[in-house]
Amino acid sequence: MSTISRSPRCAPSTAATRDATTRPGTWRGFQRHSPATPDSRRHLPTVTGDPRCHDQPGWHHQVSAVRGLRPAVRPTISDVGETVGVPSKDSRPGPTRWIIHGEQVIDDTRRLRLSIAQVELPDGVHFEQYVLRMPKAAMTVVLDEARERVLMIWRHRFVPDCWTWELPGGYVDSDEDPAITAAREVQEETGWRPRSMTLLTRFQPLAGSADFENLLFLGEDAEDTGTPADINETARVEWIALDSVHDRIARGEIIGAGTQIGLLHILAFHAPRSR
Template identity: 60%
Template sequence: MTAEPKRASEWTIHGERVVDDTRRAVLSIADVELPDGVRFEQYVLRVPSAAMVIVVDDDERVLMMWRHRFIVNRWVWELPGGYLDPAEDPAMCAARETEEETGWRPRSMEKLVSFQPMVGTIDQENVVFLARGADFTGAAPDVNEAERVNWIPLSEIQDLIEDGSIVGAGSISGFLAVQLLKAQGKL
């Protein structure tokens, strides 16, 4: 098997040195050369894959969590989800995280979209699933995850994105995929 020829606009990586390596992230600095010969160092962050789920009930409401994100110092609405454990199936992760974080067990899981949140700096696949319905397990939501859990009408999601109450790439990407399904009559 032969390697594909290098394209004219492809960057050359001369090496990458690890700065910090933990269970949840590897930070490194890559020695990069542009096609015109300019060379520079680029920070690279490699993070375990994550999975989340948009749970939609029969009334077209979405299960969301109100939580504080200290990095941006804001309270925001987010979908339940989290990091995949090693070798964990993304759908199983999304369902497990939903139940742990909200007390609701998704009834079904259907892959909506997979994306990379910041391809210029971060390598972290994110997978968003759609669950049609959920059953309450009786468990209280994890106080470390969210202040509250609510069912929000799908019709209000755009307003929450516009007013900055929903800012996460996973939530927004997932809702865009749901809007496409609705437009196609598949939701």
Template identity: 65%
Template sequence: MPGDELDETTKWTIHGERVVDASRRLTLSVASVELPDGVTFEQYVLRIPKAAIVAVLDGRGGVLMMRRHRFVIDRWVWELPGGYVDPDEDPAVTAAREVEEETGWRPRDVQYLMSAQPNVGLADAENLIYVARGADYVGEPSDVNEAQEVGWIALDSVLDRIAGGEIVGAASQLALLRLLIGR
């Protein structure tokens, strides 16, 4: 197919990466980068573990979401449930576990939907996105710190909620938009 060939002459060269800080959930480093024309510079790089999120659909046009405060941007937003994938854990298992812990709903029929890298110029932070068709209520969320409110949001309201700044997280937006396209 035309345009599928890769021109290696435009590939950036990395001459090393120096770790500035590291924790269980993040490694911050500085990469020494050389552009094809010989220009060199340093670039901050974030290495973040994979995360799994789930769009749980109720079969009646609703999607399970959580309203929570995100202190970094100091805003209340709606998000899909999800969390970091533990080492050696199947991401689909992570996805289902996170939904139950954060919402009190146990998803049924969890299926892989897509993968996304929300900030490819700065971070390696793969988001594995799943869809579940149906869920069973199993009780109050086990982690009371996750959300101020859990609710079934009309999928038809998602575009307005994104435009209104209620849904701002990249992974939630991508998952919801992908589901709207597929209808």
């Protein structure tokens, strides 16, 4: 396996990534198959859609056996082989809609569920794709009174091995209001607490492979609580000039998708008009 080297912006080189992840007969980890025969199709429950899409309310589980799924990693949990179906409000396939025939769970933790989905393309081709399902996350853009500076943390991310500026945020517990989560994360990671929280937008940072809804809040009227920042989360806390955001992104100092979306959203819709 090739050693993956990183550029100054912490992005792995294309050649190294391809050598390290591509196997014969796969699409970078996705296994392609010919169209299923009528005999094989009868074993697969037809389930489609994502219950968290705005036009598809409701959530229904359908557990059944799915044949032909080949886990690519060693299973480590007791419910390996469980198949989660996700019916939608409208199960009729559109002209370009992919059909999910089932998912086989191969790992399930408090923060992540990894499965392999059996997918059918509109042209009849079947393939398997890794799917990640994660709990919601909330982050906050905290602005000063003049809306000229944003509260940010400087921290190290060990997966890409990068130091980066980020907005404070974290996972949302299932029984907690996301706005409360977001405000608490600001205080824990920065020592500041916003008195006003406004939901700006929701987004999916990796919609092609993961269900990981992110909620973005605007925090205002922040007060310094005197609480020390969590040393496990934060190396430095600073109020960063919004005027410097574009340059920091260009220099690779801000790499997180959620942080970039939040900052660019503020610059586009909430910063002073004079900008």
